[in-house]
Amino acid sequence: MNAKTQKDMIRFGIALMIFCAVGAGSLAFTYQGTQPKILAQAKIEEEKASRLVMPDVEFTRRDDLVAKAAAQFPEYMGQGSGIFEGKRDGKTVGAVIQLASRGYGGPVRIAVAIQDGKVTGVTIVDHKETPGLGSNVKDNPAFVKQFIGKTTSDPLEVKKDVQAITGATKSSRAVATGVKAALAVYASVYGGTTK
Amino acid sequence: MNGLLNDLKNGVIRENPLLRLMIGLCSALAVSVKLESGMFMGVSATFVLVMSNILVSAVRRFTPDNIRIPIFLVVISVFTTIVDLVLKANFPAIYARLGVWIPLIVVNCIILGRAEAFAYRKGVLSSAMDGVGMGIGYTMVLLTLGFVRELFGTGKIVMFDKTVIDLGPRFLPPVFLVTFPGAFLMFGLLMMVLNIATQRRVKA
Numbered sequence: 001m002n003a004k005t006q007k008d009m010i011r012f013g014i015a016l017m018i019f020c021a022v023g024a025g026s027l028a029f030t031y032q033g034t035q036p037k038i039l040a041q042a043k044i045e046e047e048k049a050s051r052l053v054m055p056d057v058e059f060t061r062r063d064d065l066v067a068k069a070a071a072q073f074p075e076y077m078g079q080g081s082g083i084f085e086g087k088r089d090g091k092t093v094g095a096v097i098q099l100a101s102r103g104y105g106g107p108v109r110i111a112v113a114i115q116d117g118k119v120t121g122v123t124i125v126d127h128k129e130t131p132g133l134g135s136n137v138k139d140n141p142a143f144v145k146q147f148i149g150k151t152t153s154d155p156l157e158v159k160k161d162v163q164a165i166t167g168a169t170k171s172s173r174a175v176a177t178g179v180k181a182a183l184a185v186y187a188s189v190y191g192g193t194t195k
Numbered sequence: 196m197n198g199l200l201n202d203l204k205n206g207v208i209r210e211n212p213l214l215r216l217m218i219g220l221c222s223a224l225a226v227s228v229k230l231e232s233g234m235f236m237g238v239s240a241t242f243v244l245v246m247s248n249i250l251v252s253a254v255r256r257f258t259p260d261n262i263r264i265p266i267f268l269v270v271i272s273v274f275t276t277i278v279d280l281v282l283k284a285n286f287p288a289i290y291a292r293l294g295v296w297i298p299l300i301v302v303n304c305i306i307l308g309r310a311e312a313f314a315y316r317k318g319v320l321s322s323a324m325d326g327v328g329m330g331i332g333y334t335m336v337l338l339t340l341g342f343v344r345e346l347f348g349t350g351k352i353v354m355f356d357k358t359v360i361d362l363g364p365r366f367l368p369p370v371f372l373v374t375f376p377g378a379f380l381m382f383g384l385l386m387m388v389l390n391i392a393t394q395r396r397v398k399a
Contacts, residue, residue, distance in 0.1 A: 006393040014264045020267050030277045037284035045287065 049100045050096035053113035053121030057086035057093060071184045076101060076181040080109065083189065097185050098125065102177030104170040105129050108137070112147075114180035120152045122179060127171075134171030142171070147179050152187050158178040202321045205279035206329030213336045213382075215391050222296045224336055224378040231354050234334070235289050236254055237280065237298060241330025243274040244306050245323060251314040252322035258315070267310045268301070275300045303330060303349030348372030 057138045062083045070077040076099040084096040094115030100107040106128035113121040124138035137143050143165055150156060156176045158164045164172035213223055219240075226236040237308045247270050251258075258266050276341055282290045290297065300306065301370050309329055314322040347351050348367040352360040362368075 008259075010259070011257050015257070015259055016265060016269075019269045021267050027273055027276055029282050032285040033279040036281070041287045042286065049216060 009103055021117050025127060031044055034191045045082050047084060049111040049123060049125045050086075052123045054086045054094060054096050058083040059086055061183070062095075065189045069189055072100075073181055073185055076178065077185065083185070086113075090157045094120065095186060095190070097182040099178060099182060099185070101174045101181065102173035103127060104134050104168070107176045108171065109176045109184070110175060110180060114182065114186045116182070117151050117187065119147050119160045119183065121180060122147045122175070128168070129168065133165070134168040136168060137171050137175050140165065144175070148174075150183070152181060152183045155176075156183075174193075198365060199320060199324050202317075202324040203328040205326060206327075206332040207335070208332070208393070210329075211389075212305040212308075212329050213333060214386050216305075216308070218308055219306075219333070222299060222303060223333070223340070224271070224295060224375065224382060225336050226296050227340035227344055227378060228348070228373050229292070229345045230338065230341040230352055231289065232292055234336035235282070235286070236296060237295060237330070237334025237337045239293075240300055240303060240305070240333055241327070242278055242332075243271060243303075244309060244330050245326035246274045247271045247310055248314040248322040248326035251310045252317060252319045252373075255315050261375075262313060264307075264393040265334070267307055271306050271310070272301045274396065276351055276367060278388055305333060323374045338384065340378070343381055344372045348377065380381050 001033060013194045046061075050059055066077060066081060069083065070081070078100055081097075081099045084091050084098070086095060094113060096111055096113045097107065098111045100109045102108070106130065108127045109125040111123050111125055112119060113137055124144065127135070127138060129135050129137065143163075146163055147156075150161075151172040155161055156179055158173045158176055162172065162176045206212060210214075213220060222236065226232045247267070250270050251267055254266075275298065278300070282293070282297060298366060313325045317325070322375055342352070346360060346362070348368055348370060350362045350366050351358050369377075372381065
């Protein structure tokens with residue numbers, strides 16, 4: 001290797017290093033400016049389902065409670081489930097439990113809002129049920145409305161106190177057992193009430 | 196002054212990156228399913244193009260010839276990441292739809308091509324004008340394709356969650372237009388229209 005190429009290599013290395021250092025610096029600057037907003041957006045996305053069933057509250061994610069509930073209800077509180085505590089004016093008003101229940105085509109993910117041991121709202125977050133039949137658990141708003149007011153003392157069984165969607169007993173049952181599980185999770189982590 | 200204006204006009208029609216130079220087609224066909232996606236992609240790519248052109252031109256005297264390509268890539272990827280972060284923070288829904296195409300601006304031929312073919316040899320002002328012109332040319336094609344494909348492929352135009360144009364329930368949209376073959380067909384037709392239009396001007 002002659003002296004010229006050796007000198008060139010050092011020169012190129014330094015030039016590239018300067019470019020990369022300036023580039024990295026400006027990226028660090030942009031990252032710091034945008035990161036809080038990106039995190040806030042991720043939080044909104046995550047709470048979107050909760051907000052549908054419990055509007056006008058400030059949510060706090062309770063991962064500690066999720067871990068506890070997952071140990072007790074491994075079938076329902078798997079990956080992607082969550083417990084969101086809703087606060088209004090500094091007071092906890094209730095919680096939204098997001099869990100998955102086994103449906104006909106795959107897991108049915110639901111979000112259940114519970115206040116003082118009573119269901120106040122249910123929404124289907126995601127499902128793989130048959131379009132036109134099982135999908136009606138989400139598309140027919142009357143179906144989830146019937147769960148409002150249910151407590152742990154209700155049987156929550158299809159044909160007893162739950163009106164199933166025609167031709168979609170399994171999908172309907174998935175939602176019913178999901179709501180029942182949510183009530184059980186709530187009772188277990190809060191002992192019946194959030195107050 | 197005239198020279199600068201020429202640099203600007205060059206990319207719009209005469210050397211339109213998509214219709215004439217035929218580079219950077221892949222992402223252009225992919226994002227032009229919707230007018231809104233086309234618009235954001237056009238603006239993002241234009242920003243990266245103008246900024247990288249300016250920077251490459253400004254530091255061209257300190258850029259060793261042998262390692263100019265890695266240096267261009269560093270410059271381009273810095274601006275692309277800036278766009279990526281800003282879009283993610285401010286327009287999460289659109290960011291989710293554009294998906295991988297935003298980070299892939301780094302390897303878009305138009306931007307590296309203009310850095311190598313133009314900005315590395317010309318002054319800062321000329322390079323900025325070239326970037327703006329190429330950006331306008333690129334965005335115009337994306338908007339046209341996006342408009343035609345969304346309107347006739349889905350029957351309506353939706354911008355920022357609002358329906359702007361609705362062809363009504365009696366129009367049965369040919370879904371073909373929002374697929375990849377539809378993109379190729381529309382792109383070919385657009386090239387034909389441009390060629391016919393410019394040929395006439397030459398004859399006259």
